[in-house]
Amino acid sequence: MSADTVPETDRGTGAHRPDADWGTVTGWGRTAPTGALLVRPRTYEEAAVAVRDCGARGGIARGLGRAYGDAAQNAGGAVLDMTALDRVHAIDADGGTVLCDAGVSLHRLMEVLLPLGWFVPVTPGTRYVTVGGAVGADIHGKNHHVSGSFARHVLSLELLTADGTVRTVVPGTPLFDATAGGMGLTGVILTATLRLQPVETSLMSVDTERATDLDDLMARLTATDHRYRYSVAWIDLLARGRATGRAVLTRGDHAPLDALPARSRARRAPLAFRTSRLPAAPDLVPDGLLGRTTVGLFNEVWYRKAPRFSRGRLQRISTFFHPLDGVPHWNRVYGRGGFVQYQFVVGTGREEALRRIVRRLSARRCPSFLAVLKRFGEADPGWLSFPVPGWTLALDVPAGLPGLGALLDELDEEVAGAGGRVYLAKDSRLRPDLLASMYPRLDDFRALRAELDPRGVFVSDLARRLAL
Template structure:
């Protein structure tokens, strides 16, 4: 634990921060005690699980250990397959293991140490990004990469190698993780980094939890001066103008994302609203915000109280929603966003997945290489418009470089869409797969619930290298999931 309070200015702040460090040190001692005791296998509960898309459903024995010794007993104490699960925010079946075992890691959520000089945080895998923000944003630090929801665990985020609105500049989460401890099938704990067990490091990053259970990790947090972003809002009339705006502003803004209308056709195909920004410095804030620049006051969060009926999701309602979004967003050449509305607009609506009804929805996210992105986008958007299966929420981002063996991003543009589960949907998504694959693209495993194994193998050329690394850590394929079996990821 770093005694970083020497860097504080002012007795009050220093005392408060020293107390926080004392609490973190106490957690570290508690963690050490837990790892040195033996424990029997905790009793599981039988439960029906699903991802955030609520499709598909899965029944499993769920274990919820709060000690590393209990977790080791679960991993080694039964021959049936096992998959780790965090907050359950993966959309498809990556954290499901139908008729087998699931281990819930949300109790292993202790923050172990933090060095405010370097920004290095060590914590357990069950810590969520929301918890990081609650603790560290008031102290001037923010997660280096965050997906579109903060209610995800860090272990799950590493397993999916999540990306954010800054991928074009800062890559995915793995670029900011210096190391992690991984419990493999034998119960042994291996330290993995770029220098130590490096093949296992890159197989675990984006490996969907199939190499072992991430216990704790070291992450470099980003120093910020405020909880606000300074940027602009740009409204463009079609997909070509959207790409031009991304390219024109890429060097200026570290964070960029576009809502895109997937229902308009012809000259309006792909009309978009872009949100662009950088974390604001103190000098850039208006006086009323500069007085408390790191405020994280919670907002009122409305709740969707029940499942919407199936007929609420139809081509007319989706078209009307998209038209309203485009009409109500005006260009703002200079604006200030608060962190919550910029990064997590959907988090402000609790249980928003109920909008899609009891049958749930499938989120489809694909990426194309840079030189194929424009053509690929047009093909997919035109196919969606013809199908009349419009998406309420469609997001466009630009990706940069990537390293993980099974990581999703590649340099190019990525499109994410939500489709309510309905007759013929899966077959329609197969046609989108073929379009994406033809252009050298791929589909995101953390959001997949239906891709065919042959499509997966064609989209992920590093699969054999990943399988070789997995075989070393898990020779008997103890770690398995509904996703891995559906896609044939693991050798027989």
Template structure:
């Protein structure tokens, strides 16, 4: 195990840094050694730090850097299953396996997420309405628990511990190895349909009536537009193309894939660069340049799933104060709450440069897993004066509609409201007490919400 170093850490939103001793982990032995050497402040695993909050921070304690534990241990191409160490990234999986005809079962808006982090946050993607969350494609995982044991768990092996670990933000132990079911593909291109909708009601109607026809679906939504234009959107949906749907040139190398970073942002951006005026101007251009109705456009994996990954360190654009990604879901029947939320956001003066709306399918047994059947909206908002008040108002609106915020992104929800959002929170605490009665695995997030 390499020598540890004490450094300040943040999440991807670059807010609320806290110092911790970072311990590089290259395999199960390193993780076990770090567990034995823990201090009273405990420890938590950390991947590529793409949670937007303090989930992988542990002020004054240990943080295990898992990114060097990234080996592929077994591949079953015929069965479309792989066994990997938890520190491997979705980016590396795509580079390795897309050329072999396998794609990750679920990907969020970035491929720079470790498999362990994908399970800990129980990530979702543009295919939740048909494929569920990442953890629903895990056959089993090996978990290092507080007593030093490595337990192999899964949906049918200690399911309570598995579903506490899925979405449990690293608080049940260290995920070491994972058996994952992949998605077979014929090509690395997607066949994409685009529709421009003039307002929120038109978008929701279109999604309700036709989303079942697509494997992947997401809407960019204008959260600055008001009045009759409120919620105007650009909806993109698609599926992986068959080989016979490619151009003649593309059929010569149907599984060609490249996930390179094309640009990098400067190290310093001024505060206030993204404001109501600049975001409104960008949104107007983006909406107008998008096609009203386009069918069967061939797009690459990067263009469809991860457009921002082409820009290195794009989070710096929000300036030194950082930003908050606020994501919530309201169940079907809560459409009025979504409308009210958008009215409040669009009239608040807080500009969201990136805003996406999706339609979730059914939830899973995960005790702290975020998705439930309904509508989810994610906003990137710069940290400026008055933001906390707006988010507090939205929290109350979401709770009143029977919804919840996403634990992997929230940096500030009140503990009492969080308990109302997640009715299985006490079940999660019971499992955590069973496997970690002394609270060895902890984080700034865990302390903030008394998880």
């Protein structure tokens, strides 16, 4: 595909304009809604027309809207919903690669690829993200310490840039490194070719153990994480005193065929992709339901129900990687005010900063039931990619929690002071003056954008807020 595949008639006449409607857009945290023209291209040509027709307020690509903050919104401008461009074009079932549109979800890829013995190379905590969103945020999974983040497995991209051309972008080039983690600000990704992970079954073999406090948890992760492809710890941030940072550690790998019981249903169809779905969360959850008492109770039960130590349990992929996907619209449980997700990383050797932050959250009794800690491996080449080798903690908190803004500002300072950074795909409130110290390649990113997109066609609420 190239720019000249865009029909000449589209350029002047506006023919083949994509569907578009004004509407309100938020991130998954449902805070800071803004109005935008929602444009829904169905072809690459319509995407090119949409970019050409972005008005003075510019445009930004959007996938499935799972970024928590304002990365895929653009107040007063255009938001290009890319989910109608969702074709899987070609699978190399021998070599383990797939070429697909950027609007394809990881859920869809799993449906198509698992029966062929292949899995996506990196999956976040939800499979309802698009390939475009996965590259845009350069997402990481429970396997970052082994496999790095998503863009490491991208062989090439087709990127529609501000001048209307479609460029083939390959790893090792400045444009690739600016696009991986570039939050949609270098252009609209139209297609991607990905390298896949071979699997013998669609089940996971999972080891679970409890850690009595944060130091115990970090010691376990440091000593044995290298033995597992996937690893993550759920932390009870409401536990105090000697139990501060107690956790349930879950680690595993794809189960080999011979781990499945003979003559079982799973053995008969080892690559079947099975998911379960519970009723959707109601829209009218009273604000304040997720207070300290409810969350404290939940955390207590969650910790106690986890086995102290179990080995080789078989779990579905959906249970191991995406437990929340079983409850559609679970983000409504935080009520109308929405919630903030805060994720930061501090490098190896800066454990004291992590300890201080966990103690602080626990002392403030932050009602978070979705707090997870994991270790990152090598940093990724993307200029704004989030991971650096070290410790990353992610937590959800109701946006209306009194004093939350001041608390998170203090944590930002602590993180920045320890040479760490916060994750832009989760962010909705970081102060712009801290960004440059967190992302040292920010100036390169800005310079490349200024050259590639001098009129500032691609812009989002996140980009305006942080002057990206």
